[in-house]
Amino acid sequence: MKYLGYILSLVLGLGCGILLMNGEATPQSLSTVQVNIRNATDEPVINIVVTHEDGSVTLNTLASGRSQILPLLVFGESSYQIEARLQNGDVVYGHGGYVEPGYAVEEVITKEGIMHRPSS
Numbered sequence: 001m002k003y004l005g006y007i008l009s010l011v012l013g014l015g016c017g018i019l020l021m022n023g024e025a026t027p028q029s030l031s032t033v034q035v036n037i038r039n040a041t042d043e044p045v046i047n048i049v050v051t052h053e054d055g056s057v058t059l060n061t062l063a064s065g066r067s068q069i070l071p072l073l074v075f076g077e078s079s080y081q082i083e084a085r086l087q088n089g090d091v092v093y094g095h096g097g098y099v100e101p102g103y104a105v106e107e108v109i110t111k112e113g114i115m116h117r118p119s120s
Contacts, residue, residue, distance in 0.1 A: 031073050034104040035080075035096070038067040041111050043087045048109075050096075052080035062109075074101055084109045 033052075039045050039062045048059040050070055057070050072080060080096040094107055094114025106117040 031075060031101045032071040033074050033078070033080075033099045033101065035070045035072055035082075036067055036104070036106045037062065037070060037082075037084075038106060038108045039064055040108050041086060045084050045109055046087050047085040049083045050080055051083075052099075053078045072099070074099065076100065082107055082114055084114060086111070 035050060037048060037050075037059065042064055044064055045062040046060070048062060050057045050059075050072060052072050052074060054072075054074050057072060059068055059070060062068055072078075077098065077100050079098055082094045082096060083091060084093075085091050090111065092109060092111070092113050094109075094116060096105060096107065096116055097118075099105065103118075108115040108117065
């Protein structure tokens with residue numbers, strides 16, 4: 001009877017190890033939202049802060065015409081807000097809306113505001 005527990009633990013451990021080695025159950029794949037931030041202004045963005053229910057992510061610089069993917073680590077359903085400070089000092093805001101792990105979205109920064117575009 002004592003060996004049954006050892007055998008069960010070994011089988012469960014091997015199963016979890018196989019899933020992790022195949023990349024099927026990594027924490028990042030299970031818990032991230034991919035936010036593609038694109039700067040559509042004619043000047044650099046000097047600071048971007050994405051705040052969500054489980055934390056925040058900061059990007060310090062994004063050149064004009066460039067984009068950057070920020071992974072948000074979320075646990076279940078969430079929503080987020082985004083704030084971007086342009087080089088001239090203007091600040092624009094956006095609200096990403098509902099997201100959950102596995103979602104991918106695009107945020108386009110313009111001088112008038114931030115446009116939200118769901119990708120999946």
